Every structure is written in C-alpha cells, then in structure tokens.
Amino acid sequence: MKRAVFWSGFVIILALIVWGMIVALNKPVKPIVPKLGTPAPVTAADHVSTASDTPVTLVEYSDFQCPACESYYPLVTRLLSEASTTVRLVYRHFPLNDIRPDGTVLHPNALAAAEASEAAAKQGKFWEMYNLLFDKHPEWTELPDPRPVFEKYAADLGLDAARFKADIDAVETKNLVLSEKQEGSSLGINATPTFFVNDKAIANPQSYEEFKSIIETAASTSTP
16 A cells, blocks of 8 residues: 555656646747847937838847848848838947957958948948848858959949949948947947847847837837
8 A cells, every 4th residue: 555655646746747847848938138238329320221200219230141130131121111100220230250269250251241231321222232131141141252242232233333342442431330340349249130129128039920019019118
C-alpha cells in the first residue's frame, strides 16, 4: 500500500512538472524594451516621410545592408501607406561598419549605401533611393564594390550622374552619415533597426499587427 501511494504521488508530481513546463514554453515571451536615451528633435535636416503633421513620429535608426532592416522595410512601408495621417517616418543612419576583432567589417557596404542615399537626397530623391536600396537588396549587399550599382540606380532615378558621383564621395556626406550614427551611439543604440515612437524606444514588433497596434496606441494617447 505504501509503495502504491509513493508511486501515485510520484506520477502526480511528475505530471505537474511536465504540465508546468508545457505552460511555460507556450507562454508568450514579453519583448524587452531597450533602455535608450531620447533621440534628437526632428529638424529640417532630417529625412521625413511626409511634411504633414501627424500624432505619431516613428524614428528609425537603420542600416541599408542590415537583413533585419530589410525585413522591417515592408512593414514600415505598409504602415506609412495605411496610416499616412497618423504616423510619419524619420529615417536616420546607423551603418554597422564597425571592424570585428578578426579585422573584417560586419556590413562593409552599409556606409556606401547610406552615402548613396544622401547623394540622391542632394537632388531631392532620398526616398526614391531608399526604396531602391531595400527593394533591390540582393543586387548589391554582397558586392566587393557596390558603387557602380548605386550609380545605375541614380541613373534610373534621372539624377545628374556627375553630381551624384561627386556627392557620394564628398567628405561632408560621410561626416553627415557618421554624425547620425554617433548620435545614435550616444543614445545607447548598438543594433539595427532601432525604433522610437514619439521619442520612446520600443521593442521591435514581431508582426505587422503588433506594429500597427503600437502606432494606434501612441496616436490615441498623444497630446494634440
């Protein structure tokens, strides 16, 4: 009898442990919101998706070569399309061109891509180049020298070729990109993409629906 009671108790305890493990594994993990500073105020120097006033400002620190940034690009594009009166995007550069301990660069074409977007911006085509760099991501990310491809994109956009080449190589273009990265680093950013909604850092959404919900909540609680 004692042995039967012992084994019955053992089985019950084991079942409870297994049940607890199943519950724990199926419980959704709440994403951790990064503890970051407040991004610099939006100015005329920023790339902003719309000139209209919106209750929500989405600031993205991004790297054109980053695969995660590429995966978020269609989500952000859809948000801007479906909630154009609610949210605006402010794009800021954070190229992950740091040198690893082994001497290689994480994203060796990221800085050149950012410079290409700024050279296009000089001719009023930042967002058009932004779209091309993400839409045609596989074309240039693994090239040893992506500049000929960027020059082709500039031609496709009808940009002045000589001016584009001069602007992409200009010291002030590189300094502008790196100053945005430095500002991001001062906030504690170390990965891309990093998003801020109305100056508050958010955990990267796991779906479009989650992203949309974050924007809708921010819009409903923003002060006019």
